[in-house]
Amino acid sequence: MKKHTATNEQSGITLDFTHVMGKPEDGFLTTRDINAMEETIQKIHNVLLEKKANNTLGFYDLYTRNTMIDEVETMAKKLAPTCENLVVLGIGGSALGTIAVHRALNPWHYNLLPENSRKGPRLFIMDNIDPETLGSLLEFLNPEKTIINVISKSGSTAETMSQFLIARKWLMDNLGQTFNRHIVITTDPESGFLRKIAQMENFATLPIPADIGGRFSVFTPVGLFPLAMTGIDIRKLLAGCKAAAQTCTLPEVWKNPAYLSGIIHYIFEKKQGLKLWVMMPYSDSLKEISDWYTQLSAESLGKRFDIHGKEVFCGPTPIKALGATDQHSQLQLYMEGPRDKIFTFIEVETFRNNDITIPKAYEDIEGVEYLGGHTLGELLNTELRATRLALRTNKRPSITFRFPEINAWTIGQLIYILEVQVVFLGHLYQINPLDQPGVELGKQLTYGLMGRSGFEKSLKDVKQAESSALKQYVKTTLQ
Amino acid sequence: MKKHTATNEQSGITLDFTHVMGKPEDGFLTTRDINAMEETIQKIHNVLLEKKANNTLGFYDLYTRNTMIDEVETMAKKLAPTCENLVVLGIGGSALGTIAVHRALNPWHYNLLPENSRKGPRLFIMDNIDPETLGSLLEFLNPEKTIINVISKSGSTAETMSQFLIARKWLMDNLGQTFNRHIVITTDPESGFLRKIAQMENFATLPIPADIGGRFSVFTPVGLFPLAMTGIDIRKLLAGCKAAAQTCTLPEVWKNPAYLSGIIHYIFEKKQGLKLWVMMPYSDSLKEISDWYTQLSAESLGKRFDIHGKEVFCGPTPIKALGATDQHSQLQLYMEGPRDKIFTFIEVETFRNNDITIPKAYEDIEGVEYLGGHTLGELLNTELRATRLALRTNKRPSITFRFPEINAWTIGQLIYILEVQVVFLGHLYQINPLDQPGVELGKQLTYGLMGRSGFEKSLKDVKQAESSALKQYVKTTLQ
Numbered sequence: 001m002k003k004h005t006a007t008n009e010q011s012g013i014t015l016d017f018t019h020v021m022g023k024p025e026d027g028f029l030t031t032r033d034i035n036a037m038e039e040t041i042q043k044i045h046n047v048l049l050e051k052k053a054n055n056t057l058g059f060y061d062l063y064t065r066n067t068m069i070d071e072v073e074t075m076a077k078k079l080a081p082t083c084e085n086l087v088v089l090g091i092g093g094s095a096l097g098t099i100a101v102h103r104a105l106n107p108w109h110y111n112l113l114p115e116n117s118r119k120g121p122r123l124f125i126m127d128n129i130d131p132e133t134l135g136s137l138l139e140f141l142n143p144e145k146t147i148i149n150v151i152s153k154s155g156s157t158a159e160t161m162s163q164f165l166i167a168r169k170w171l172m173d174n175l176g177q178t179f180n181r182h183i184v185i186t187t188d189p190e191s192g193f194l195r196k197i198a199q200m201e202n203f204a205t206l207p208i209p210a211d212i213g214g215r216f217s218v219f220t221p222v223g224l225f226p227l228a229m230t231g232i233d234i235r236k237l238l239a240g241c242k243a244a245a246q247t248c249t250l251p252e253v254w255k256n257p258a259y260l261s262g263i264i265h266y267i268f269e270k271k272q273g274l275k276l277w278v279m280m281p282y283s284d285s286l287k288e289i290s291d292w293y294t295q296l297s298a299e300s301l302g303k304r305f306d307i308h309g310k311e312v313f314c315g316p317t318p319i320k321a322l323g324a325t326d327q328h329s330q331l332q333l334y335m336e337g338p339r340d341k342i343f344t345f346i347e348v349e350t351f352r353n354n355d356i357t358i359p360k361a362y363e364d365i366e367g368v369e370y371l372g373g374h375t376l377g378e379l380l381n382t383e384l385r386a387t388r389l390a391l392r393t394n395k396r397p398s399i400t401f402r403f404p405e406i407n408a409w410t411i412g413q414l415i416y417i418l419e420v421q422v423v424f425l426g427h428l429y430q431i432n433p434l435d436q437p438g439v440e441l442g443k444q445l446t447y448g449l450m451g452r453s454g455f456e457k458s459l460k461d462v463k464q465a466e467s468s469a470l471k472q473y474v475k476t477t478l479q
Numbered sequence: 480m481k482k483h484t485a486t487n488e489q490s491g492i493t494l495d496f497t498h499v500m501g502k503p504e505d506g507f508l509t510t511r512d513i514n515a516m517e518e519t520i521q522k523i524h525n526v527l528l529e530k531k532a533n534n535t536l537g538f539y540d541l542y543t544r545n546t547m548i549d550e551v552e553t554m555a556k557k558l559a560p561t562c563e564n565l566v567v568l569g570i571g572g573s574a575l576g577t578i579a580v581h582r583a584l585n586p587w588h589y590n591l592l593p594e595n596s597r598k599g600p601r602l603f604i605m606d607n608i609d610p611e612t613l614g615s616l617l618e619f620l621n622p623e624k625t626i627i628n629v630i631s632k633s634g635s636t637a638e639t640m641s642q643f644l645i646a647r648k649w650l651m652d653n654l655g656q657t658f659n660r661h662i663v664i665t666t667d668p669e670s671g672f673l674r675k676i677a678q679m680e681n682f683a684t685l686p687i688p689a690d691i692g693g694r695f696s697v698f699t700p701v702g703l704f705p706l707a708m709t710g711i712d713i714r715k716l717l718a719g720c721k722a723a724a725q726t727c728t729l730p731e732v733w734k735n736p737a738y739l740s741g742i743i744h745y746i747f748e749k750k751q752g753l754k755l756w757v758m759m760p761y762s763d764s765l766k767e768i769s770d771w772y773t774q775l776s777a778e779s780l781g782k783r784f785d786i787h788g789k790e791v792f793c794g795p796t797p798i799k800a801l802g803a804t805d806q807h808s809q810l811q812l813y814m815e816g817p818r819d820k821i822f823t824f825i826e827v828e829t830f831r832n833n834d835i836t837i838p839k840a841y842e843d844i845e846g847v848e849y850l851g852g853h854t855l856g857e858l859l860n861t862e863l864r865a866t867r868l869a870l871r872t873n874k875r876p877s878i879t880f881r882f883p884e885i886n887a888w889t890i891g892q893l894i895y896i897l898e899v900q901v902v903f904l905g906h907l908y909q910i911n912p913l914d915q916p917g918v919e920l921g922k923q924l925t926y927g928l929m930g931r932s933g934f935e936k937s938l939k940d941v942k943q944a945e946s947s948a949l950k951q952y953v954k955t956t957l958q
Contacts, residue, residue: 018948092807108612109619112590128804129862130763131855133587135832140588156846159803162837162858165850169838193846214807275817276755276796284609295808302812315816317755320799324638325607327918328571328693329774333781335917337794338754353614358641359648367635367672370931371644376610379641379929383608386924389944393920438814439806441872445865450858452849465868469497 011404012243013413015257019388020264020342020397027272027339027395029264034253037263044427045251045259048420052249058211059419060245062219063238065209072206072221075184076228079204080120083147086229087137088125089163090151090222092295094186095127097218097415098226100292104285104411105232119231121147129159134166143174143182147229151186151222153208155194158446164194186221213434215296216419219412233408240412248420258420261399265342265421266428268397269316274342277316278334281346282323282384285406289346290320293418300422300433314429324383331387335394343391343398346414347384350405351377490883491722492892494736498867499743499821499876506751506818506874508743513732516742523906524730524738527899531728536913537690538898539724541698542717544688551685551700554663555707558683559599562626565708566616567604568642569630569701571774573665574606576697576894577705579771583764583890584711598710600626608638613645622653622661626708630665630701632687634673637925643673665700692913694775695898698891712887719891727899737899740878744821744900745907747876748795753821756795757813760825761802761863764885768825769799772897779901779912793908803862810866814873822870822877825893826863829884830856 022028052060062068088098102123107113111122124137148167152160171179180201187194189207198205206221217223219241224234248258268274277297279290302315321330323345334341358379360372371379388398401417403410426433448458501507531539541547567577581602586592590601603616627646631639650658659680666673668686677684685700696702698720703713727737747753756776758769781794800809802824813820837858839851850858867877880896882889905912927937 022948091804095804096808108615109590111588112619128763128801129855129859130761131830131835131859132832133763134855135835136587140591158850158858158862159807161847162850162853162855165838165840165847166835166855168840193841193844196844197841197847275819282609284607284612291808298809298812298816302814302816304815313815313817315812317798317812317816317819319796322607325570325574327921328636328638329575329770330777331921332915332917333777333794333796335781335920336783336792337777337781337796338792340754340796351610353611356610356614356645359644361644361647362672362676365672365675366932368640368644368676370926370929371637371641374641374929376608376613376641376645379637379925380608380610382928383637383921383925386928386941387921389924389941389948390921392948393944436811438811441814442806442810442862442866442869445868446858446862447849449861449865450849450853453845462865462868465872469501469868469871 012240013404013410013417014402015261015417016400016402017260017264019392020268020399022392028397029267033267034260034263037267038253040428041253041259041263042251044424047427048423049249055211057423058209059216059219060249062209062212063241063245068207068209068221069224069234069238072224072228072234075204075206076120076225079147079184080229080231083121084115084145085141086121086123086147086149086226087141087167088123088127088149088151088226089160089167090125090149090186091127091157091159093214093217094151094153094157094160094222095125096215096288096292096295098223099125099127100288101218101223101227101232101237101411101415102230103288104406105227105408106230108284110230120229123226123230125226126163129162134163138167138170143171146171147182147184149184149186149226150194151208152194153188153192153214153217155187155192155197158443158450161193184225186225215299218292218415236408237412240409240414241416243409244413244416244420248417258417259424261344261417262421262424262428264397264399265316266425268342272339274340274397275316276319276341278319278321278330278341278343279346280321280323280326280343282380283346283348283403283406284322286346286348287322289414290318290322292415294318294320296418296422299436300426301429301431302438303429303431304438305431314431323387324380327383327387334391334396339394339396341396343388343396345384345388345398345400347381347400347402348377348406349381349402352406491719492883492889492896493881494740494896495879495881496739496743498871499747499878501871507876508746512746513739513742516746517732519907520732520738520742521730523903526906527902528728534690536902537688538695538698539728541688541691542720542724547686547688547700548703548713548717551703551707551713554683554685555599555704558626558663559708559710562600563594563624564620565600565602565626565628565705566620566646567602567606567628567630567705568639568646569604569628569665570606570636570638572693572696573630573632573636573639573701574604575694575767575771575774576702578604578606579767580697580702580706580711580716580890580894581709582767583885584706584887585709587763589709599708602705602709604705605642608641613642617646617649622650625650626661626663628663628665628705629673630687631673632667632671632693632696634666634671634676637922637929640672663704665704694778697771697894715887716891719888720895722888723892723895723899727896737896738903740823740896741900741903741907743876743878744795745904747821751818753819753876754795755798755820756823757798757800757809757820758823758825759800759802759805761859762825762827762882762885763801765825765827766801768893769797769801771894773797773799775897775901778915779905780908780910781917782908782910783917784910793910802866803859806862806866813870813875818873818875820875822867822875824863824867824877824879826860826879826881827856827885828860828881831885 185198297318355375355377447455664677834854834856923937926934
């Protein structure tokens, strides 16, 4: 009997795929379905190993880059004691990984804790350009006690550069000449506007390795620096990556959790049209892992390509959910809506506070009495077990990543597995998982509207498209 | 020329539907497509008015229930000055509306503000049963300065009752006999375990009107009490509902934003298979409106039914996004992934802090220079305009709800419009938008596993389903 799990390492995280296996007539898989993909998997495996060796997929070996890790640790050790607040200015890949790991590993109400109950400054990750939010933050913070970490690989991200210009002036107005000691720039080691500015202004800098794209950058200084500032053990995170790397580079699909999860998703999507991929951790502190994974999946796999001159639009849509909360929100749809979803649950076996027992009370009220004596974690995991089984009963498949406990080592593992999974999927779909050409048009139209020189044509395009949208509509109403 | 907007009231919110109208060959709509639904719309309109008159759809007239509103205000006025913390224990409809309105109307970092900068206690909405979260919250709070608001209409929600038992013991252990002054129960006015318990323990109570289901309950004491505690003007929220009610009960689809938005979604789903409905506010403080709407839509519209004895699974899948942030996450998929989505943007014209100007700097660096002199809000709204147009270029339709400003009045309007829209859609799909039968199975399996008396059969069902899942799998591997 084959075990239903692909364990990553003893007491590491486990992939449980019991609830995708079953009778074909119920829409479940057999081992034969997966074994039939063997040749394709091996081909992709060889391509991935080759790209890994050529440093085209740099995220594979970030845990080996000791100079980079030392540099982050040294800077965090120097700066953390000097500040009350760390503000990260970054968007997309420059924010989502940091948010996910911060929320996973730091206390739930971290910024509310008194200073002596935290291992570092408060952390504010500003990944949007809403003036109300940024305005109220700057009003609230003491600039003398604040470090601003500006993150953009290209140094030309409009959102981040705008935030930077505002925060820079705020520091200058309040601190005068010494303002530059309050800024740390994380950017490309050599090129880009932000690198140039950092040199001009004498800002402290950290490098984003040239071979790493934004959505794969959480274990570069992009994520490692702010995380280290809050006291997270970044070496333990990277040790988790190293442990995951051992299994995620194995050729055998049954032993490689990234390939196994990837091929399961691929088969359900290709053969049964399950295009909606729900990620549903049963843990508050893993909620933002879904946000991070949404970017990783959507940007990597949502791609247009041509087959014999015909445009094809491809890519699964990631969906964010949280257990048990979403049992009272999205579950109705998952159970009775279209059979177009596959679920990735994340389960935690042991809670970091050793759980809470529900006290016995009201023992004559049968609808309440049964709860007493169980723990809250037991209820949470029982609900997951029941929900997973109820979904199976309705022929909806799921996999589960099971954490023995949430810690830096297991979080490092999960992130690494999912990164390999997405790159593997990109090769299954025969698209480039590392680019994002679809966001260019919107950027260019924005440049045009904002009056950036060289983008006069984009402005013309906007005007024309808008007026034709209106004209078309007028024509329609006149029919 | 017909105007492209269905305005709700002067300086109220506006529905802009320009970007669903266009050439049929590009997949856009003509007015003829909408007018062709006239008869169906009128039939449903009459049914809705009838149900409204019969109090089957109580949410329509919550703004008229003065006794309820007075009761909430009186209690909030009495309790707010006595506490530092208000903890809401509730899940799904007992939490999502409150979170959405709290985040929309209170300052972004509300709980971090010093007491004299807030109009009420800090607000902690606990809508999950993760023991790590609840444990760390109770460790952090001073029970003497804390009010616990327990919300469950039935009084038998397992998650909320478990939280309640834990919080009750925490108060008793710390405060002794007077603990009951720290609990407010919001539940059915007459029936249910929680009503019974409140009477036994002499807890303060607030009613959830019998004719209102959980996901339509934000403007009952469920939402109104915690919101009033934080100083939000609940009468202004309800005035917004009243204003929206005037247009959302009009028979003319072109004047009724709820019907118009509903019919647009319906036509795209039915005729073009756009089953993924993305809600994407360009405003941090409206982010959680998408969470609230996700429940409203998923539970109301995700339904199984029978046609001539054949099971049909129906329902659009709501997707949460945030602008501009998700331009760096989900947009690639929206642009180049399958054409299976319609977008609801939310735009804010005037920001509450009068916006922030991006300072001019680095005028010789062309990729930065163009930003100076614009405001941050201008950049945000320019990005929305560019993204909407880029999506249109790729034949992806969108509507926009436009806020002149975010305030209690306009938020009341939006919520009301979306509630009517969902109920209208339920009738278009000919399903019951008010029930949620699909979540029952999971609940029963949970009861069985937790040893609730009367659910012994459910426990047997779990064991059998699990062992057959395993057996099936073993059989498969042995092939």
